[in-house]
Amino acid sequence: MVFSSISFLFFFLPLLFLIYFIVPKKLKNMVLLIFSLLFYYIGEKWYVILLLSSCLVNFLVGRKLSSKQKKSYLILGLVFNVGLLFYYKYTNFFIDNFNQILNFNFSTLQVVLPLGISFFTFQNISYLIDVYRNDTKEEKNLFAYFTYISLFPQLVAGPIVRYKDIRKELESRKESTNKFASGITRFTVGLGKKVLIADTLYYTYTAIMASNMSMMSYWVVALCFTFQIYYDFSGYSDMAIGLGSMFGFTFKENFNYPLISSSITEFWRRWHMSLSSFFRDYIYIPLGGNRCSILKNIRNILIVWILTGFWHGADWNFILWGFYFFCFLILEKFVLKKYLKNNIFSYLYTFLIVIFSFVIFSISDMKELVSFFQGMFGIGVEITNFESIYYLKNNFMILIVSFLGMGPLFKNIIIRLKKGKMNKVLSVLEVVFIIVVLILSIAVIISSTFNPFIYFRF
Amino acid sequence: MKNKIIVGIFILILGSGFIFGILSKTQEISFFERRKLTSKEDLKEDFFANLDDYMSDQFLLRNELLKVSSIWNRFFLRNEEYNNVYTKKDSIIEKNYPMNQKSIDGFIDKMNSISTRYLKNSNVYYTILPDKSYFLEEGKELKMDFSSMKKQLNEEIKGVYIDxxxxxxxxxxxxxxxxxxxxxxxxxxxxxxxxxNLKYQKKDYEEYKIDHFYGASFSKAPYLNQETITYYSNQEIKNTKVKHLEYGKRNVYDLTQLNNVDLYNVFLSGPSALIEIENNQSESSRELIVFRDSFGSSFVPLLIPYYQKITVVDLRYISDEKMAELISFDQKDVLFMYSTLLVNSSEILKVKK
Incomplete structure (x- = not known):
């Protein structure tokens, strides 16, 4: 089930609101758990058992992390989680590559990648490590732990929520009209980003890619890839944060206007922050971080970025994507750092590198990827043609909207208006904005025959 | 106060959709979209797999929301070809682009293959009807090169071209x-x-109107208005006997189709593999075989006075081999009449190469 669907908005969510806000406080977590499992079951059917089994194992291991053999239990837990992820996500990738490289003929496994497995596995790992490090207490209530892992707002597309960040809210939280209303605003913004912008960009580049492409078309498609992934992913995070807020949870931010960063280093402080902080806290720092020799530091960065790439999907383009960022991060760390300030060159450089990165991210076939880059540099194609100008003109507005929305322009306007004592006008505008975006999004969902979902490989 | 209003509106919107979804009567057919909607029967088969389609199809104010979506994309985002259609002079124009060379070659091969196999002793004519994209502006909209299509057809198809x-x-x-x-x-x-080589006859016709027509393209730009179908008939047409291979006896203008989602089917009952039309009042003893697509349905009735018998073949629904078992072509007129839409997607014709 996805948030941007009619069945979620008009069946699942109203039913959940109805029951959640009627039942006594002590049953609220149970209601959330049941609905979260239903949410997962609707999309993934009996993989819900896998989700529950994974939770159960991690819960039991967590209970043992206060014992004397806590290190052994931690290793056991990590092996289980990594093994589970490896089996479902990476086994066929390795079998395929062994077969190709060594000319073997091993048959691949008949397994489907369970949705959200990368997210819930990383949440389980973060829980075990945090308990092991005494950064948080272990959860003693099995159902509370199940609720934490399977909480539907963040189950299939993140953010990766750490147990220590919502432990108190799991035990006791206060839902309020204000929190509910701010959750609605955030959810609506996310829904609009996903349905009105990201999905439109998907249709845009699909149409352009079916046309007679020129160099200009390749650049427009690359721009569409970048904006689509940003608006889809950050839109999903907004919806997750908004839904969390409606039920009294406070999830940390996951995106902070990454496309206006002045360096790749800054970009990764602003993009999918829950993932980058996971790798920083649980891989990079334990490996020695930067408090070691330069060579070891470079090794640590390489490991983190290969893993980051591989986490996004079991394919070579994702590994290449991670390696690509590793190269620029090293380049910035040792060479470019002093030049990358808040100037137009830095922003353009970062934006360009990010655009190239999302081409790598979007095209898994290596031959197609090479051909796409050739197209971007005008090799074997015209610089421009009628069709590319036509498609640019026809999709100009969505590109402008995407461009204007990538920075905090609208947020800053609102802050200025608030300072100018325009609060009443702003309140009315906020209500109108929510109604308009909600109705437009519903209209677009209803008229769509396909709902692009970019997380199926995560 | 503001927050209470936001919560109230959100709950109202979601709650209305929820309650309507539970209480409303299931609509089986959408005349607006000209299709069968997901029904409660589909839900019984697999509730969760079909829930989204069901709720979306049966959604409160669905038709109005389709209009909103179309207006948003076409007028705010200025996507002139949203849903692969243009609108010009309040008319919806389906995009027919790019030119599919493989399809045009295939079309020519199929026409010539039929001529070679069956039409050695027939008078063969062919004509191409322009689809609406013919009226797009070259250099402004995506319009295929119709003149090169016509040139190739004229050079390669065997028969007399009616331009x-x-x-x-x-x-x-x-x-x-x-x-x-x-x-x-x-x-x-x-x-x-x-x-x-027929003698032109100026005939009198009576006009008959059918209102509330939603055309095949309507749901792609639903902010336009429904329209009226006008058909032309006279006593000669009314007396004409029509026999379909699939449905048996029908009238030229089949009013039983008024309950159908596609009112255009009133012309020769819509899609049909093979139709025999016999006009005993005709002064002519000639026979005609028309190979056609759906454009032919409203054209063929106007040829009725000129022939004693017209056989209408739609190769999308019958193979040429099966057709040849049922028809004799010798000494007959044969007309290939296809739209440029079909020429550009000829793979749907069931003709053995």
Missing amino acids: ILDEFTLEDYFKTDIHLKQNAYFKVIPTFTEKM
Whole structure:
């Protein structure tokens, strides 16, 4: 089930609101758990058992992390989680590559990648490590732990929520009209980003890619890839944060206007922050971080970025994507750092590198990827043609909207208006904005025959 | 206060959709979209797999929301070809681009293959009807090169070409449908009679109107209005006997189709593999075989006075081999009549190469 669907908005969510806000406080977590499992079951059917089994194992291991053999239990837990992820996500990738490289003929496994497995596995790992490090207490209530892992707002597309960040809210939280209303605003913004912008960009580049492409078309498609992934992913995070807020949870931010960063280093402080902080806290720092020799530091960065790439999907383009960022991060760390300030060159450089990165991210076939880059540099194609100008003109507005929305322009306007004592006008505008975006999004969902979902490989 | 209003509106919108979804009566067919909707029966098969389609199909104010979506994309995002259609002079134009060379070659091969196999002793004519994209502006919209298509067809298809490509205007078509209105064909009948060596007959017709017509393209730009189908009949047409291979006996204008989602099916009962039309009042003893797509449905009735028997074949629904078992072609007139839409997607014709 996805948030941007009619069945979620008009069946699942109203039913959940109805029951959640009627039942006594002590049953609220149970209601959330049941609905979260239903949410997962609707999309993934009996993989819900896998989700529950994974939770159960991690819960039991967590209970043992206060014992004397806590290190052994931690290793056991990590092996289980990594093994589970490896089996479902990476086994066929390795079998395929062994077969190709060594000319073997091993048959691949008949397994489907369970949705959200990368997210819930990383949440389980973060829980075990945090308990092991005494950064948080272990959860003693099995159902509370199940609720934490399977909480539907963040189950299939993140953010990766750490147990220590919502432990108190799991035990006791206060839902309020204000929190509910701010959750609605955030959810609506996310829904609009996903349905009105990201999905439109998907249709845009699909149409352009079916046309007679020129160099200009390749650049427009690359721009569409970048904006689509940003608006889809950050839109999903907004919806997750908004839904969390409606039920009294406070999830940390996951995106902070990454496309206006002045360096790749800054970009990764602003993009999918829950993932980058996971790798920083649980891989990079334990490996020695930067408090070691330069060579070891470079090794640590390489490991983190290969893993980051591989986490996004079991394919070579994702590994290449991670390696690509590793190269620029090293380049910035040792060479470019002093030049990358808040100037137009830095922003353009970062934006360009990010655009190239999302081409790598979007095209898994290596031959197609090479051909796409050739197209971007005008090799074997015209610089421009009628069709590319036509498609640019026809999709100009969505590109402008995407461009204007990538920075905090609208947020800053609102802050200025608030300072100018325009609060009443702003309140009315906020209500109108929510109604308009909600109705437009519903209209677009209803008229769509396909709902692009970019997380199926995560 | 503001927050209470936001919560109230959100709950109202979601709650209305939820309650309507539970209490409303299931609609089985959408005339607006011309399709069968997901029903409660589908939910019984697999509730969760079909829930989204069901709720979306049966959604409160669905038709109005389709209009909103279309207006948003076309007028705010300025996507002129949203849903692969253009709108010009309030008429919906299906995009027919790019030119599919493989399909055009295939079309020619299929026509010639039929001629070689079955039409050695027949008078063969062919004509191409322009689809609405013919009226797009070259250099502004995506319009295929119709002149090169016509040139290739003229050079390679065996038979007498009846050129009516430039005879129509956009106003001759239904605004919400791909087809030509029936009265548009009146102006090309003299061209046909001249080329096919028939004596032109000026006939009187009575006009019959069918309201509430949502054309095949309507749901792609639903902010336009429904329209009226006008068909032309007289006593000779009313007395004509029509027999379908699939449905048996019907009338030329089949009013039983008024309950169908596609009111255009009133012309020769819509899609049909093979139809025999016999006009005992005809002064002629000649016979005609028409190979056609859906454009032919409203044209063929106007040829009735000129032939004693017209056999109408739609190769999308019958293979040429099966057809050849049922028809004799010797000494008969044969007309291939296809729209440029079909020429550009000829793979759907069931002709053995």
